[in-house]
Amino acid sequence: MATVTYKDATRIYPGSEIPAVNRLNLSIEDSEFMVLVGPSGSGKSTALRMLAGLEDINAGAVFIGDRDVTNLPPKERDIAMVFQNYALYPHMTVADNMGFALKMQNVPKADRQQRVLEAAKLLGLEDFLNRKPKALSGGQRQRVAMGRAIVRKPKVFLMDEPLSNLDAKLRVATRTQIASLQQRLGVTTVYVTHDQVEAMTMGHRVAVMKDGTLQQVDSPLVLYDKPVNLFVAGFIGSPAMNLIEGPVVDGGVQIGDYVVPVARDILAKAEGETALTIGIRPEAFEVADQGIAVNVAMVEELGADTYLYGALAGAPAAAEDQIEANQIVARTSGRHRELAGQAVRLEADPTQVHVFSQQTQERLS
Numbered sequence: 001m002a003t004v005t006y007k008d009a010t011r012i013y014p015g016s017e018i019p020a021v022n023r024l025n026l027s028i029e030d031s032e033f034m035v036l037v038g039p040s041g042s043g044k045s046t047a048l049r050m051l052a053g054l055e056d057i058n059a060g061a062v063f064i065g066d067r068d069v070t071n072l073p074p075k076e077r078d079i080a081m082v083f084q085n086y087a088l089y090p091h092m093t094v095a096d097n098m099g100f101a102l103k104m105q106n107v108p109k110a111d112r113q114q115r116v117l118e119a120a121k122l123l124g125l126e127d128f129l130n131r132k133p134k135a136l137s138g139g140q141r142q143r144v145a146m147g148r149a150i151v152r153k154p155k156v157f158l159m160d161e162p163l164s165n166l167d168a169k170l171r172v173a174t175r176t177q178i179a180s181l182q183q184r185l186g187v188t189t190v191y192v193t194h195d196q197v198e199a200m201t202m203g204h205r206v207a208v209m210k211d212g213t214l215q216q217v218d219s220p221l222v223l224y225d226k227p228v229n230l231f232v233a234g235f236i237g238s239p240a241m242n243l244i245e246g247p248v249v250d251g252g253v254q255i256g257d258y259v260v261p262v263a264r265d266i267l268a269k270a271e272g273e274t275a276l277t278i279g280i281r282p283e284a285f286e287v288a289d290q291g292i293a294v295n296v297a298m299v300e301e302l303g304a305d306t307y308l309y310g311a312l313a314g315a316p317a318a319a320e321d322q323i324e325a326n327q328i329v330a331r332t333s334g335r336h337r338e339l340a341g342q343a344v345r346l347e348a349d350p351t352q353v354h355v356f357s358q359q360t361q362e363r364l365s
Helices: 044-052 094-104 109-123 138-150 168-185 196-202 220-225 230-235 264-269 320-326
Strands: 004-011 021-028 033-037 059-064 079-082 156-160 188-193 205-210 213-218 242-249 252-255 258-261 275-280 285-288 292-301 305-312 327-333 343-348 353-357
Touching (some): 004 044, 021 044, 033 044, 033 196, 044 059, 044 079, 044 156, 044 188, 079 138, 109 138, 109 168, 188 196, 213 220, 213 230, 230 242, 230 275
Parallel strands (some): 033 188, 033 205, 156 188
Antiparallel strands (some): 242 252, 285 343, 292 305, 292 343, 305 327
């Protein structure tokens, strides 16, 4: 097993002046499951491919353990990669697919078969070893791709959106299997996804990227509870955090006809700013007699929980591309279907209110 370290690692594609990955500094511990997450174009897959040796590094360095692998070819890095499209050989059986890399390394046949069988038992594939990939489901093919990586016993697993081709139900089941498998094997794993729910449920730590730059790296719960800036706050969480702009007034931030209380020491950090952004998670809201006035457009009842979707009362009609940005979402307990089409007050627990600077986008609270 091994650690992974990016030191000012930068990748600039030919013909572009803007780095796809810009001075990435990230340390991944031995046996850690690190998830790189971000929207399309954030640089997460490029960062993974730089570690794999599939992309050149224009500046900085990448280490696996104490070894500088920046200029080494992929085959000399002792890594195994699981791709989005499985990349299985259609004419080979499952057993041959899983053992192919070992065959290329001239591993003796008996040893090869033993390692393939061990991986197949680990993944529940013993009954499929003589089948061809076309006779398998998407989830089974993904497990074969995992098995092919496992038999090599690499220092690092690299996974590039391995679940994106699976349906929603199978994706949930398979992500649980991958996380459990990584825990049993104890292999350092770098996992790329655009799905922040995947990131939150699988990773020991999560690195959030935007426009090639690392925004924050921390445990999933710290990212959720203490996002460092507006981007992380809006990206992590499903439904997303409500982000509402309002003018600074004595005692807090004015949202409509209600003042959201903000401590004086936090307001002092925003000296010179006339407006701030308030961030409130949907579950921090409660329907109350006082609070932010919201016109409820839709009520979504999910059994134990109810989601209220609406817009700030008195806010001007939003353009079509701004509707989501202006939407308020609250999660409440119980059932409130009668609130659809009504105006309600939503009050937030003061300890759950996040305050962000509009100038720097950074979290002040």
